[in-house]
Amino acid sequence: MVRESGARTTGYAALAMTVVLWSSFALSSRAIGTSSLTDTDAALIRFLVPLVVLAPLVPRTVRALARERTTTLLLLLAGGLPHYLVMALGAGLTNAGLTGLLVPGTVPLFVTLLLVRRQRVPARGLLALGAIVAGILASATLVGTDGGATGIVLLVSAGGIWAFYTLGLQRTGLAPLEVVVTVCAISALGGLALALTGAVPAHLLTSPGEVRVGDVLGFVVLQGVGTGLLSTLCYVHAVRVLGSSVAAVGGALSPVLTALAAVPLFGETLGGGMVVALALVVAGVHVFNRTPPVPRTTRAAWPAARGPLPAPVALVHAAEARP
Incomplete structure (x- = not known):
């Protein structure tokens, strides 16, 4: 009994740390x-540090990739550099509150749309998705931002990319850390290619003297180590100890x-519009996570992967343990 209580304590501590780290990602x-x-x-710091x-897992990961489908690999890579750059652009045009709300909050909506032919969503789940949509509309109409609708569209698009x-x-046979290595390696190479060709600005490569050491260290800690x-x-520890629903x-x-x-x-303000958007999206995500979709057939939705598939109740944040 004491051991079980201690395990749950560490589980809640791990969950609290996860929430803080996810928030620090949006804030940074x-x-x-x-x-x-x-x-x-x-982006380079975010993917190079992990x-x-x-690095010792690279050879094993390369061998494992030989068994992966190209389409599955492309889906995984969507969560790397493409997601990061779209989200960063949206964050720059809006605010931290919307960044932390819209990107993870829209994932269940997009996943449901992508799997509409494979699973049926109960009425309660549909109401939850309706609350999420209402929250998005509230954020677009009631929350003022410098970038207007463009920033919100980018953040919602980032949520859609994360759904892929x-x-x-769900489809991959890679172990979790192999997924991290794969996404980080190819995203880092892609970022370096964009920077070296001059397609995008990168002060670290072109003008390192302009970069403040404190900024680099901050992003290494918060995004490279913390998020990555x-x-x-x-x-993962919180899910194993507390269960996916609680997590x-x-x-x-x-x-x-x-x-x-x-x-x-x-210096952002928590106005009435932001409170409404937060309430709608958070409530929608909460209810949806408690109302898992039902497969339309008894056949597996995807080829068997190594280990259990992510539970439907954790569709939003099982993937939010970012690679």
């Missing part, structure tokens, strides 16, 4: 525009923490 992404780094610089730490990555997680490694480990519901608190932290950090 919003801070790119006020730093000496470009979006590409931040890759360096997990989520489906890739620790959030994955903490979330997913706890994860829904991340947008709330992000919006509250953005007030003192960036």
Whole structure:
């Protein structure tokens, strides 16, 4: 009994740390525009740091990739550099509160649309998705941002891209850390290619003297180590100890923490429109996570993967343990 209680304590601690790390990801992404780094610089730090730490796993990952379908690999890679750059652009045009809310909050909606022919959503789940859509509309009409609708469209698009990555997680036979290595390696190579060809600005490569050391260290800690490694480990531990339902519901608190932290950090206001959008999306995600879709057939939706597929109740944040 004591051991079980201690395990649950560590589970809740891991879940709390996960929520903080997810919030720090949204907050630090919003801070790119006020730093000496470009979006590409931040992306390179984000993907290179985990890759360096997990370098011993590269040979094993390369061998495992030989068994992967090309389509599955493309789905996984969507969650790397494409998602990061679209989200960073959207974050720069809106605010941290919306970044932390719209990107993970729209994932269940897009996953449901992508799997509409394979699964049936109960009435309660449809109501939850309706609340998410209402929250998106509320954010677009009631929350003022410098970038107007463009930033919101980009953030919602980032949520859609993450939904493709989520489906890739369901299809892949790669182990979790092999997914991290794959996505980080190819995303880092893609970022370097864009920077070296001059397609996008990258101060780290073209004018390193303009980059502040403190900015680099901050992103190494918050995104490279925090998001790239620790959030994955903490979330996996929380799911194993507490179950996916508790972990997913706890994860829904991340947008709330992000919006509250953005007030003192960036001087953002938590106005009525933001409160309405938060309430609708968070409530929708919570209810949807508690109402898993039902497969339309008894056949497996995807080819068998190594290990269990992500539980439907964790569709939003099982993938949010970012690679």
